[in-house]
Amino acid sequence: MSEKAHYGLLKGKKGIVFGPLDESSIGWQIAVHAYREGASIAISNVAAAMRFGNTDELSALCGNAPVIVCDASKNDDVDSCFKELKEKVGKVDFIVHSIGMSQNIRKQLPYEELNYEWFMKTLDVSGLSLHRLVSYALKNDVLNDGASVLALSYIASQRNYWTYSDMGDAKSLLESIVRSYGPRLARRGIRINTISQSPTYTKAGSGIPGFEKMYEYSDLMSPLGNASAVECAEYAMTVLSDLSRKVTMQNLFHDGGYSSMGATIPMIKLAHEVLNDQELAARVGLEDFKPSA
Structure with missing residues (x-):
């Protein structure tokens, strides 16, 4: 990542980023940018991702950030994660949900022929996990008043994208959880939002059939062109910072204007x-x- 100006937007804050895999992932870029904006962070992912990803490298880039193994689709894992987080980092000012997975897409099953066990797993890992993270963060009293919860979405939650398949349903669920939790968290000044990012060349995104065509089409349809993972991370800093203290329950499009174009x-x-x-x-x-x- 090129050296750019940083503004201390997260100076003195603490947070955790769930789901970063490698340098191409948006979660990775958010973690690095949060650290460079002054935050102390922890990193979390499933054990398999830690074996095949570059988590240790990310930890080093973020001031030897604690790495916590957690499967966000398992209650006990999430509960233990927040207990460990509180012990190692203390209460936090932000949580980033950068988690998504579809075996149906990986196996290229048509939407009309989805494996329902895999479908339920898609919904659990990619959508319900946000509810689980927030719920167990509250149960373990990990979130500070005025904190920010942020998840990554995609416009396929609202419009049909043929090859995005059951992930579109999962993102719809994700955004619905944000709206349902919004008023409940607002009692403590905690806000919760999603960012709907342009198609981005990540490990997960690149596995979608025809992704390169999807990317090129979006780039042609976006007045400013597709947004990169780095640019998404830069935007996320404003959403995690106090500059967005009155922004909640929103799906924030970060897509070069694609979502408003005919x-x-x-x-x-x-x-x-x-x-x-x-x-x-x-x-x-x-x-x-x-x-x-």
Whole structure:
């Protein structure tokens, strides 16, 4: 990551980031940026991710941050995680949920033929885990008043993206949990939000069938272009800081303007060329789509 100005937005704060895997992951970049903005942090992931990821390297980059093994889909693990966090770090000012997984996508099963056991696992790991983290953080009195809880979402929670499959359902659940928890946490000035990020080349994102096409399309449809993992982390700093003390229950789009666009000139020109070129239309499977007379 290139050296950039830092502003001390999280100076004196403490937090934990769940789910960072390697340098490509948004959770990793959020952890590094939080540390550089002055926070003391802890890092958490499942045991398998710690074996195959670069957690020790991330810990070193973040001032030898404590690393806590936790499967966020298991009550006992989450309970133990927060007990350990409180012992090693103390009460925290932010929690970052950067967790997502779909075996159905990994195995490329069509949405109409989902394995329901895997589907339930997708919902549990990618959605319900946020509820579990917040609930056990409260039970263990780990969150300070005025804290910020942040999870990562995607626009497929609200619109259909064919190959995003059951992860779209999981992100819908994630955002619903944010809305349901919002008023309950607000009693203590704690806010909870999601960031809906552009398609990003992470280990998880790259596993989605046709991801490169999805990425290119989004980039053409975004006035400012796709946002990178680093740029997402930079934006997240404002959401974790006191600058956003009155922002809660929001799904915050960080996508170069994609979510507000109907069409862009490049996409209109591309569609026109394809629909009027029979050979090209056939090559990409659009021969049945014809321009209106």
